[in-house]
Amino acid sequence: MTDIIHTSAADLADALAAKQLSSVEVTQAHLDRIAAVDGAVHAFLHVDAEGALATARAIDDRRAAGETLPALAGVPIAVKDVVATQGLPTTAGSKILQGWIPPYDATLVTRLKAAGMPILGKTNMDEFAMGSSTEHSAYGPTHNPWDLERIPGGSGGGSSAAVAAFEAPLAIGTDTGGSIRQPAAVTGTVGTKPTYGGVSRFGLIALASSLDQAGPCTRSVLDAALLHELIGGHDPMDSTSIDAPVPPVVEAARRGDVKGLRVGVITEVSGKGFQAGVRARFTESLDLLAELGAEIVEVSCPSFEKGLAAYYLILPSEASSNLAKFDAMRYGLRVGPEGVVAPSAEQVMAATRDAGFGDEVKRRIILGTYALSSGYYDAYYGQAQKVRTLIARDFAAAFEQVDVLVTPTAPTTAFKLGEKLDDPMAMYLNDVATIPANLAGVPGISIPNGLADEDGLPSGLQILAPATRDERLYQVGGALERALEAQWGAPLWTKAPRLEESR
Amino acid sequence: MSSLSRDEVAHVAMLARIQLSDEELDKLAGQLDQIVGYVGQVNEIAADDVPPMSHPLPLVNVTRPDEVRPSLTQEQALANAPASDLGRFEVPRILDED
Incomplete structure (x- = not known):
């Protein structure tokens, strides 16, 4: 094994178990890569070389002592900054949490x-x-x-870029409306949003509590399954955690068989209005699934067309409530209003929230506060909740006819930085295919399915399964990945341009 | 409906405890009006007989045993405080002086 950083997590785990590699070597190789390319990529907000190497040394010692270790022991990982890590800065990308050091670990970090x-x-x-x-x-x-x-997708663009740039073999993401899947699609990587309740939310800085779900960001379907299996499962610290065993995702990824499976194409999210190259790769993926023995069926989910509107009411409403805790009193930023002597707590709060939150956060807090305010509640938040019911019913009806649903993950390939920054509505439209899964709580995965002809950039295929049947994502994803890589002759990431390394 | 004036944005920002500058208000008001116009389309669906859905899982009354368990120490809880004194959070005044 000559090239550590281009090796999958599954293969690294095997090499570590066989003592062909040490965790210190693997970890150091990724730290070196971060030092060499992260100046240009900026996937990381904080790098903990010392802590990572200390863990690696401890694992190498335990392995040398003959201990039986978990499958991924010694394989390094990057964690999205919205997840609390004891002793490591956690900012959620916000100035209001600059310098915050969580006094506890999220369950998934534990x-x-x-x-x-x-x-x-x-x-x-x-x-x-x-x-x-x-x-x-x-x-x-x-x-x-x-x-x-170009953009790496969002919100979890750091995790997807870290994996795509070989700065980490694995990363943790969170997905509220597509924040794992859309970044995976535009960076040619794999990302899963598990069933709502499949992975504990304890220690995640909440955006929208009824939509948020953490999951794996990787370069292969099997790697995603291995990480999913590890972080999934019941947690008494999260009252919405599902009290049942993790679905057999690893076995499904290894099996990767679609013979006789019914695969649904959703009329309303079948790629109309999407970029031509994204549509072309989607159609080819459907043909490939059919060749592999799947039956392709068209299903209609008419309420999905209102999904984006419902989402941009439900999410801001929940977010405005969740972000009320950033009040400058117990942790986080505190600034006083300018020119006020002995300001009140309320004035400090309002000045701090103006200084500490960025434009998009302010937009959504105000939108959510408005949607929940007296006189508007029924017309906005209440009505959005009814649309949510209709979307869940559409999924239920569709899954009576098919085993999984597929869509293009995102309407376009990666767009240029700055292109949509001042047009919030244009930015929101990126999530049109991924949002329904969060509203209904069903699991979804995005896998790379080729490069768009017009720009040579990656496109993604999204697979959706009924709630708690996450293994189907891996069963279909594993089969399609194998067939696509057989066509390409290598994984898609081998076609990525080489990043210049600086030292 | 589906329109949001600059004054309403200022009022809602006050409710949300965000002190916006005039420039911010000018910028956000236009964008929010556009977004409110878009999300208002949820009203195009006739859903009088549809129950609202607040959550994807049909869970009710999830409780834990009422037992003492480890929690943060006072020192940990105060470690990130903007200001603390005598083992407590120190906050600005909450009452007007007059």
């Missing part, structure tokens, strides 16, 4: 640590996960490794 995985650092993101490009990060955008002038 599991990564228990599995002996060195944490390389915290990845960049749109502020409080509001955005589709990472341009709303208070610390500057992340750049897409395929073209540094």
